[in-house]
Amino acid sequence: KSTFAGWPTPACIIAGDVIALSLVYWVAVLLRYLISPAYDLGFYLHLYPGIALFLMSFLLQGLYPGLLMHPAEEIRRVSYGITTVFLLAGAVTFVVRDAEAYSRSVFLVTWSAGVPAILLMRTLVRGLLSRQSWWGVPAVVLGSGAAARRVANALRRRDLGIRVLGLLEARESLRNDGDPIEVLGTLALAPQLAASGKAAMAIVAMPEVSPTALREIIQDHCRGFRHVLLMPDLPHLCSLGVSGRDVGGE
Numbered sequence: 001k002s003t004f005a006g007w008p009t010p011a012c013i014i015a016g017d018v019i020a021l022s023l024v025y026w027v028a029v030l031l032r033y034l035i036s037p038a039y040d041l042g043f044y045l046h047l048y049p050g051i052a053l054f055l056m057s058f059l060l061q062g063l064y065p066g067l068l069m070h071p072a073e074e075i076r077r078v079s080y081g082i083t084t085v086f087l088l089a090g091a092v093t094f095v096v097r098d099a100e101a102y103s104r105s106v107f108l109v110t111w112s113a114g115v116p117a118i119l120l121m122r123t124l125v126r127g128l129l130s131r132q133s134w135w136g137v138p139a140v141v142l143g144s145g146a147a148a149r150r151v152a153n154a155l156r157r158r159d160l161g162i163r164v165l166g167l168l169e170a171r172e173s174l175r176n177d178g179d180p181i182e183v184l185g186t187l188a189l190a191p192q193l194a195a196s197g198k199a200a201m202a203i204v205a206m207p208e209v210s211p212t213a214l215r216e217i218i219q220d221h222c223r224g225f226r227h228v229l230l231m232p233d234l235p236h237l238c239s240l241g242v243s244g245r246d247v248g249g250e
Contacts, residue, residue: 008134009161010065012125014055020121021051021114028109044106050089054114057081065137067161067201067227075119082114126159136163138198142187142221143205144169151205151231152181165199168221187221194224201227 029044058064061077069077086107129135139162141152152164166182168190184193193199202225206214214230222228 009136012129013063013065013122016121016125017055017058017118018051020117021054021110022048024113024117025051025106025110028106028113031109032106053085053088054082057085065161067137068229074122075115078118079115082111082118086111126161130158134163136161137200137227138163138165139201139203139227140165140168140184140190140193140199141181141203141205142168142190142217144171147207148205149181151203155203156180162201162203164203165193187217190221190225191223194222199225201225201229203229203231205231207231 025044025048029041033039033041058078058081061081063069063074063077063081066074090107136158139155141148141155141164143151148167148169152167155162155164164181166184168184168187170187190199190202194202202222204214204218204222206217209217218228
């Protein structure tokens with residue numbers, strides 16, 4: 001299934017998030033313990049599984065795998081995700097009237113240091129692993145001519161989280177041996193690549209077709225992909241994301 005294509009990339013990002021949050025949390029706890037040994041470390045050990053709440057919040061924010069996300073947008077979503085969890089935790093402790101059991105310093109340090117720690121770890125993960133052949137969500141570009149090739153070449157930056165497999169054109173064309181972008185076949189091959197799990201994302205780069213024709217291409221050839229990305233304004237690389245559910249994907 002295409003849902004699991006490219007799973008190592010989000011798995012590595014999730015692992016990095018867990019490591020970053022864990023380091024911040026335990027550093028805050030240990031520093032608080034050194035200042036006041038009266039605090040029970042076992043209590044914070046029982047709280048540690050709550051880190052899963054942050055991962056769920058990040059998932060709801062679309063941070064896994066976080067494709068083609070502007071750094072400012074990633075900062076906003078990470079901040080929103082962490083703040084949401086801490087606000088909910090604060091509300092729960094107020095309702096159950098158990099706030100005395102928690103250290104405000106641990107709470108504030110983890111809250112304030114969590115965002116930069118997450119962002120730094122994500123930068124390190126991408127920098128270290130983006131050179132690996134398996135890194136990135138596998139994608140195919142649907143389109144013909146120079147426009148589609150420009151898009152495919154622009155997306156070859158592996159730190160964007162996308163691994164372009166090649167082009168699918170409207171009709172058979174001559175291969176250009178000097179072009180690093182491979183022509184995999186025609187558009188009819190797209191549903192097969194999605195169903196086999198070889199590609200999880202379709203990037204449609206057809207600025208020359210009408211909106212009606214573009215809609216038909218998406219309905220006919222983009223079924224089964226988890227993500228569909230439209231590139232209608234190539235000079236400015238503006239894009240509009242469409243989820244796979246909108247085109248019959250899973």
